[in-house]
Each structure stands twice: as C-alpha cells, then as structure tokens.
Amino acid sequence: MNARVPLSSGFVNGDVSFWYRSSGVPEPGPRLDGDLQADVAIVGAGYTGLWTAYYLKKARPSLRVVLLEQEFAGFGASGRNGGWLTGDLAGSHERYGAGARRLQREMYASIDEVIAVCETESIHCDVVKGGVVNVARTPAQANRLRASMAAARAWGIEEADLRLADPAEHVRVAGALAASWSPHCARIQPAKLAQGLARAVRDLGVPVYERTPVTEIAPGRAVTPYGTVTAAYVIRATEGFTARLHGLRRQWLPMNSSMIVTEPLPASFWDEVGWRGAELLGDMAHYYMYAQRTADDRIAFGGRGRPYLYGSRIDARGRTHEWTVEALWRLLVDFFPAARSSSVAHAWSGVLGVPRDWCSTVHVDRATGLGWAGGYTGHGVTTTNLAGRTLRDLILGEETELTSLPWVGRRVRSWEPEPLRWMGVHAMYRLYRVADHRERSMPRTSALARFADLITGH
Known part of the structure; x- marks a missing residue:
C-alpha cells in the first residue's frame, strides 16, 4: 500500500468488509441438496430477499418460502454498505411522477419500520436515528444545495423533513460553506442487520440455502447445480450481482463503491469537530462521499473509487485498489485535518445495482410468477425494506397503498x-x-x- 496512507498494524484489504471483523466472516450454512418444492423461491439472501421472506412468513405462516444464496446471507452490498438507513429516494422525484410524494413518505416511514423490527426481533445493529448532514464546501456546491432545497419544497418535503443548517451546527467539516439537515436517517452496522435478519427468517421456518448459486431463473423454477426449486413465484433479489445471471448482463450496472475505516478516535477529536451524536455525513460534490461515526468511535468513510469493471465484472471479495484507499484517505483528512493522527484499519468495496434511469423498481408478474426488486443506486438499506413489504403484497395478490406506488412495475431500457x-x-x-x-x-x-x-x- 502507498506509504502516504497510514495503515494500522492489523490493516485488512477486502475480506468482505470491516463490518464482519468483530464477529468474523460467517461460515456458509448448508447448501441445497436435491430438488425442492416451495410456494415462493427467493434468489439472493441480502436485505431484499431477507425482508421479503420475513414479511411473507409473518403474513402467511403456512407459505413455503425458500431462500437461495451463492455465498452467505449478507455477503453482498447488505454487509458492505455505509450503514445509512436513509429516507432519500433512489432516483429523482420527477422520474417517479405524481406518485413521488407518496413514495417519499413511505421511505421516511420505512426507517421507523426497520427500527421497530430490530426491537421486536432483538437485532442489535447499533441503530441510532441521528439524522443526516450534507455539507457544501464550494460556492457551486452551496448553490446546488440551495437549489435542491427549493426542489424538495416543490415535492412536498417540508422544513421539518429537510432544512438549511449552520455548517457548524452538527459536524464541523473543514471549509464547509453551507449545510442541510434532515432527521430522516439512522446509523446502522450493516452486517449485524443482515445477520440478525437471517436469524429472524430462519426462526420463522424459512430455510436459507447458502453456497447455492442459481444458474437459471425461469417461470416456476430456480435452477442450481445441486437441485431445482420449483415454486409458483420466483423472486430475483440479486441487486449488484444481477449481471451474472444469463440474459441480464445489461439489466443493472454493477457500480463499485469503496470504503475505509479509521482506528477508534479519542474523545478530543469528536469534541474538536463537534460530531457528538450518530449523524450521518454526506456532501454536495459530484464525486460524493458518505460517512458515519461508528458505535466504537471510528469514521467509516466511503466514495466511488474505481466505479466500474469492464463487462460488468465483479470483484466479489471486496479488495480495494490502493489508488482508491489513498483517494479516500486524502478526502477524509481534508474534511477532518485532526484525523491525520489516526490510521486506516480496513478497506473494502462492494457493488450496487444501477438501472439505466437510476430509479429503483419492484415488480411481480402474476402470469409467470417471476418478480424482482432492486436498482437501489446506493439507497438500499431503507429501500429494501419497502421493497420486501411491497413484494409481499404483490405475491399475495393484495391491492394496497404499497402496490400502487409509482415504482411498482416500472420498466427501463437496458444499458x-x-x-x-x-x-x-x-x-x-x-x-x-x-x-x-x-x-x-x-x-x-x-x-x-x-x-x-x-x-x-x-
């Protein structure tokens, strides 16, 4: 690694993500062993698949729901993200049209829904609803921030949901000229949420077959090397890994996002920068960053790095190029010069799914039984919960407020x-x-x- 980046003695690059360091990377559970019949087969045991299974079994305990996962539950973006349980939409309000206001309100409500399930199921994932600060560090960024505020008002986002803030009100970022504040965001520890959901789903009687890659999805079946699951509904919940499936290479672009995390920082640092709570932090740059103060007083700091590998390839183990680690470190200490005394403990990468119009979608075709949700463009921690509840209603054939939201059934051209x-x-x-x-x-x-x-x- 480049000598300009101070690395801790136990520095790790890849190995899925830092979020698994305290517990260890899970040993995958049993794989599928032979053909199987079910009512619903879900491909992918990340947040989307886990939430869908959870809500289906809660609504209809008699349903035979099966989860199929090529590695282990939470291996993909669900165990690698920045831990933002945010109310922001994946995509623009304009593209969702007139129903965007309802979709926005459901996103806000989904934050509290996730927190409530964590309490009910005793999922200890360091969740704190501390809100989110976005800073502008140039005049152009400040003008964009003010313009985004005006646009938000036009879509019914009120002062209580999003407002301008003094740049030093929540977190003192070097060079900040302007800032916004929203209460609609919570910090989580992503891997703890994924593993807690997997436990809750298993406790409901849903088998999670790990080390079981799905090679083909077709009406009525999900095919693996170890057997075929036949089901009335087959749900694709593969997000950034969708390009690996036959015929779907251009469906959603697997975009890389990378993170570094510091060693724990002393109380004097947090006092100096005024970061006293669990606020999430972002900025108004085009090549934007995202950060959280972890439960053990580190800064987890992310950005795009090398955004895309030719042919929609994926570096599945999360190893991060040294150029990216250096770029993230430089930006971190530019935001917080006092962090120079720390060092980088871990670096990792993951992929998120990006549709051609950058807007999420959820769909179930009742004629074929095929369904999917995804294309979260980095907003999946919250959006997956809404997707899981919406897929539940679509599979059960219920007409609800969720099934009439504007992201249901959206079709977008391929990349x-x-x-x-x-x-x-x-x-x-x-x-x-x-x-x-x-x-x-x-x-x-x-x-x-x-x-x-x-x-x-x-």
Whole structure:
C-alpha cells in the first residue's frame, strides 16, 4: 500500500468488509441438496430477499418460502454498505411522477419500520436515528444545495423533513460553506442487520440455502447445480450481482463503491469537530462521499473509487485498489485535518445495482410468477425494506397503498453493450472529478458535470 496512507498494524484489504471483523466472516450454512418444492423461491439472501421472506412468513405462516444464496446471507452490498438507513429516494422525484410524494413518505416511514423490527426481533445493529448532514464546501456546491432545497419544497418535503443548517451546527467539516439537515436517517452496522435478519427468517421456518448459486431463473423454477426449486413465484433479489445471471448482463450496472475505516478516535477529536451524536455525513460534490461515526468511535468513510469493471465484472471479495484507499484517505483528512493522527484499519468495496434511469423498481408478474426488486443506486438499506413489504403484497395478490406506488412495475431500457457501457461510466466519473476540481473557483455548477449527467441519464 502507498506509504502516504497510514495503515494500522492489523490493516485488512477486502475480506468482505470491516463490518464482519468483530464477529468474523460467517461460515456458509448448508447448501441445497436435491430438488425442492416451495410456494415462493427467493434468489439472493441480502436485505431484499431477507425482508421479503420475513414479511411473507409473518403474513402467511403456512407459505413455503425458500431462500437461495451463492455465498452467505449478507455477503453482498447488505454487509458492505455505509450503514445509512436513509429516507432519500433512489432516483429523482420527477422520474417517479405524481406518485413521488407518496413514495417519499413511505421511505421516511420505512426507517421507523426497520427500527421497530430490530426491537421486536432483538437485532442489535447499533441503530441510532441521528439524522443526516450534507455539507457544501464550494460556492457551486452551496448553490446546488440551495437549489435542491427549493426542489424538495416543490415535492412536498417540508422544513421539518429537510432544512438549511449552520455548517457548524452538527459536524464541523473543514471549509464547509453551507449545510442541510434532515432527521430522516439512522446509523446502522450493516452486517449485524443482515445477520440478525437471517436469524429472524430462519426462526420463522424459512430455510436459507447458502453456497447455492442459481444458474437459471425461469417461470416456476430456480435452477442450481445441486437441485431445482420449483415454486409458483420466483423472486430475483440479486441487486449488484444481477449481471451474472444469463440474459441480464445489461439489466443493472454493477457500480463499485469503496470504503475505509479509521482506528477508534479519542474523545478530543469528536469534541474538536463537534460530531457528538450518530449523524450521518454526506456532501454536495459530484464525486460524493458518505460517512458515519461508528458505535466504537471510528469514521467509516466511503466514495466511488474505481466505479466500474469492464463487462460488468465483479470483484466479489471486496479488495480495494490502493489508488482508491489513498483517494479516500486524502478526502477524509481534508474534511477532518485532526484525523491525520489516526490510521486506516480496513478497506473494502462492494457493488450496487444501477438501472439505466437510476430509479429503483419492484415488480411481480402474476402470469409467470417471476418478480424482482432492486436498482437501489446506493439507497438500499431503507429501500429494501419497502421493497420486501411491497413484494409481499404483490405475491399475495393484495391491492394496497404499497402496490400502487409509482415504482411498482416500472420498466427501463437496458444499458448499452460494451465498450460503450465502460466508456460512458468512466467518462462520467472522470468528468465529475474534473468538475469538482474546477468548481473550487466557480460560483456555479460546471458544464462538465451537466454533460456527465446527460451521458448517463443520472
């Protein structure tokens, strides 16, 4: 690793994520052993699959629900994310249309729903509803922040939901010119939530077959090397790993996101920067960051790094390029110069699913029994819960407030074939990096960033 990044003596790169260090990476459970019949087969034991199984069994205990997972429950983004249980929509209000206001309210309510289930099921995942701060560190970013506030008001997001804040009110970030504050966000420890949900689902009688990759999904069946599960409904809950399935390589783009975490920081550091609670922290840059203060007083700090591998390939074990680790460290100490005395304890990466229009979707085709949810674009910790409850209602054939939300049944065109896909994504993020640099001396958003948005429909 580059000598410019101080690494702790026990530094780890990859090995899924830091979130498993306290408990150890789980040993996968039993795999499927022969053909099986079920009412609902769910492919993928991340948050989407686990929430769907949980709500189905709670609603209809007699249902035979089966989960199929190629590694172990929580192996993907569910065990690697930044721990933001946020009310932000995946995608823009405009693209969801008139129903976006209801969808936004359901997202806010889903935060409290997750917290309530954690209490009911004794899932100890360090959850604290501390809200979220977004900072602007250049005049252009400050103007974007104010514009986003005006747009939020137009969509019914009130002062109590989102407001301008003094840059020093919650967290003192070096160079912050403006800030916003929303109470609709909670910190979690992602792996603890995933493992707790897996336990709750098993306790409800749902078998979770791990080390069981699904090679084909078709009406009425999910095929694995060890047997076929036949079911009236087969639900795809594979998010960033969807591109591995036959015929779905261009469905959702597997976007890489990377994180580093520091060693525990002393009380003097937290007093100096004013970060006294469990607020989540983001910014208004195009090449944006996200961070949390962990339960054991570290900073977990994330960003895009190397965003996309050619051909929708995935580095499944989470190892992170040293350039990315260095870039994240530089940005962290730029935000918090007092953190220079610390060191990096762990670095890792994961993939999230990005649809061509950057908006999530949930769907069940009752004629074929095939369904899916995903394309969360990095907002999946909360959105998966709403997806699980919506899939429950769609599978059970119930017309509810959830089944009429505007993300239900949305169809989006596929991503372009290679090399256009690789060229477009890398051009987009290169333009964003240059735009962020130029905006240090500009009062308005760079035209390069607007062009990047145009390229990929962001």
